[in-house]
Amino acid sequence: MDWDVANEYFEWEVLKEWKQYTEKKKVNIFCSTYNVGAKLPLTERSGTGLQQLLSDQEMLEAYGGAPDIYVLAFQEIVDLSSASSYLLEGEAKLEWEQQVSEALGSGYDQLCSKSLVGLLLLAYAKKEMKEHISECLISTCAVGLFGTVGNKGGIGIHLKVYDSNLCFISSHLAAQQNNVQGRNQDFWKILENLKFIKTEESVSKLEMEIDESKKMAKENGLKKKRQVMPPATMFC
Template identity: 35%
Template sequence: MVTWNVATVDPPDDLTSLLHLNDPEGPDLYVIGLQEVFSGPLRFASDTIFDDPWSQVFMSTLAPLNYVKVSSVRLQGLLLLFFCKLEHLPFIRDIQATYTRTGLYGYWGNKGGVSVRLSFYGHMLCFLNCHLAAHMNYASERVDEFEYIMDKLVFDGEKAPKIADHKLVFWFGDLNFRIQDHGMHFVRSCIEEQNYSLLWSKDQV
């Protein structure tokens, strides 16, 4: 899985490091969640007709390695791509992609969640890429958005209609939870020295 807030920039030409393409085995699946993909009016209109530049570069990189794009879903700047090795394709069923807006009371797609769910060798999996409210003092709003997505994001049919009905849920993205009250220097030194216990009490998650 990859999660990356790309801050409206275009994709790099070389994704070798990001996707660990030098691994001779290669993963069975690639699930790529991006946030803040550029979605200006002209670009977004173009992307609804043609694949956006990020999707294009991932497809052109992975297709020669026998990966197939199984599904994708986009909500303005949120993008989720699901690739699998060709050999696994016959064992994927019940693919659905959907999204839930949380930005500006659900009317604007600048924040929210995009999801792909499927049956993989009989196991129901759900992948959810989210971008929640930013800024230090919006921790409770982030929790509200998490609960809103859990409640409102629904799939068609009786087989695992809700997020929590799946055997495995992978929830990732730019969740924007922060470590309060500590400066960046202190946080970095704790991480470098692996003194994580000093950070837990101030971790909004």
């Protein structure tokens, strides 16, 4: 790998002055995971339960208020032993999405949602927080039967909150209490294969931010200094 001296020097100088151009912000994030045993969230029974769970007063007091972001992971949203589990995945996903959205209320918007057979990973944010979140990227990795079927595996979500990159992963690993080696193998396969690739939307957003920064620099009178030192590179 080539060593770029100038770039490394620039990065080092910037890092030394990080306190001058950074601002710390506190973000409350609620993360939880549930194995629902192939049970759908029945409205008359689970709707209130979900609302109590996600809006519990003791929890809100501990958080110092309602969480800014909710990340909820579910396993076995369908019966994995049934041949029809793949067909029922979409229905179960929609049902859980609806119930969680209703439990959180109108103050939250869904950031992203992804299912992988029995796995489901949901992310929500406060409406006023959503504008500070970008690059919502999703990746999945199946590690089930023959190492490829999605009855076991992982889902990952990447979020850029302000200028910090966050990653949330939900996994469902090999069964049996004594099968530690199998779960470790699943873990490493998921870790190695989850890839978060920026979409055209996130790239265009980045370009827009660069253009905006150039506009701000121009409006505030920031100008690039004239080069007074001759180039150090010599050609023979």
